[in-house]
Amino acid sequence: MTTIKKYPNLPVHIVEDHNDALYHILRAVGSKHLPFTNNLLIHFDSHPDLLIPAELKASEVYDVPVMLQKLSIENWILVAAFTGQISSIVWIKPPWSNQIENGNYKFLIGKQSGTDKIRVSCPALYFVGEMVYCKPDNLENTKEVNLFVHTLGFESNEKLEQDINNLIQGHGKNYILDIDLDFFTTMNPFVSMHxxxxxxxxxxxxxxxxxxxxxxxxxxxxxxxxxxxxxxxxxxxxxxxxxxxxxxxxxxxxxxxxxxxxxxxxxxxxxxxxxxxxxxxxxxxxxxxxxxxxCTFDDESHELPHHISSDDEIDILMKLTSELITSFPPPTVVTIARSSLDDYCPPDQVDMVQESVCEFLSKTYNIVCKKHYEDAEGD
Structure with a gap:
């Protein structure tokens, strides 16, 4: 059995585009700080990011440079489920996000028979509307995915804390904490287009x-x-x-x-x-x-969220997020996405939100903060 290493300080990797987080997660797996398979991802985001790259073939997934190049912000998580690195995903969403309904979803991911396409067996609108659904009988080389979707409202949630802590314990206390800053305030960049x-x-x-x-x-x-x-x-x-x-x-x-x-x-x-x-x-x-x-529309009630939060709303959501995270054991690695250059996190708010998140993390853990986005001032 492989011994899992411990970082001397909790690494916090800050990226601009959210799909770049996967590189740092795979580095943690490769350095044996995370298990090679069956990891837990706790994902705070206004968007699920659970699509599959249209241009990525199943046969290309294990060619890591090719795979990483074909990822985008909305489709980086399930690729790691296909390869087995991630088996459980908790999507914590704010009240204004509705792309997947709250609930627990257990489904298969695999290669669609007769094709070189990656597909999932979950019949939720999100997957059917984006044409990544496939009958389980038509999937090969499958792995099971457990997806838990919860809304963090403007009130405490003791059951949510208990459920996630049970999941963390089931994964040997090893997990990835992933935060998109647009969780706290988000724009739909297409709303103002033309x-x-x-x-x-x-x-x-x-x-x-x-x-x-x-x-x-x-x-x-x-x-x-x-x-x-x-x-x-x-x-x-x-x-x-x-x-x-x-x-x-x-x-x-x-x-x-x-x-x-x-x-x-x-x-x-x-x-x-x-x-x-x-x-x-x-x-x-x-x-x-x-x-x-x-293509961002499914049925009339599901679309990209658009909610530019007030300072008070950000403060409330930050407090609830901090309370929830501190109820967990420390994560193995933290990834943070700014999502500002593509306007999903309002550019005039992103630095303030990032500062608040990093301030909370530094008060809670011994962290080493690594900025990987353009114009970073240093680690």
Missing amino acids: DKVNMYNRLKNIYSFNFTASQESDIIDAQLKKRYDQITTLGMIFSHLQELKDTDLIQRKVFSISESIKDKQVRESLIELIQDLSNEYGPEVDWELVHDAG
């Missing part, structure tokens, strides 16, 4: 789909196919627009480009939006980024 034509709200009518929660495989498969057809068709349209670029060409061809949309109301909404964007912003429009904004 706001002269109210683009974001209009995309909702084009990209939303009706989801029915079900355990019936036929129902799930039908919804998955419908979502795949919808996103694939829209993706091809916006890729075509990106290739055209020329405003006059877009205006002339918009009707023919949109013919593949069968729903008349959706097609008309799409044509009007394309025309308005082209008229108002012309060559400034990044059409593929418009598509990315639309």
Whole structure:
């Protein structure tokens, strides 16, 4: 049995993009400060970050430099579940986040039979809507994932403390504490994008789909196919627009480009939006980024959170977070993501929030703080 080493001081790795946290977690595994498999991640964030990189093949996951290069902020955790480093995930979310409902989810992750794609067997909207769901019978080389989703409200939660402490004990007191600073205050950067034509709200009518929660495989498969057809068709349209670029060409061809949309109301909404964007912003429009904004919608009640917190709200949430974390044994390693350059954490608040988090950690543990983001002033 491998002996787990102990750090002399608790390492706190601060990164800008959240997916860069995985590098430091894997370093802790490689140096034998964390077990090679079955680790626990306690993840404070306004977003679940539980998607799967579309460009990452299952066969590439163990080529670490290639894998790390293909990660993004929304899809870095489950890759480590596929390789076995992480088996239990606790997503602690603020009250304004609703991408996954509170509850305990036990599912499989593996390679989809006949493909080189990583997929999960959880039929929740988050996974079906993002087309990463697969029937468990069609998964190979599977590993079990335990996902616990809890909202940290503006009141204490003794049961939450007890449940997480039981999990920590079950993992031999080894765990990763991960904090995204947008947990305390967050923006949806797409809300204000091309706001002269109210683009974001209009995309909702084009990209939303009706989801029915079900355990019936036929129902799930039908919804998955419908979502795949919808996103694939829209993706091809916006890729075509990106290739055209020329405003006059877009205006002339918009009707023919949109013919593949069968729903008349959706097609008309799409044509009007394309025309308005082209008229108002012309060559400034990044059409593929418009598509990315639309893909953030699942059904009408689930979208990226947008809640710029007041100072009082940040203070309250910081106090509750501190109380919850101090009820746990010390973590093995801490990762912190700023998420400010992509505007998920408001740039004018991020330094203040970071200072508060680091102040709490330094009062609670003997830490060594390592800044890995650009313009860091030193360790």
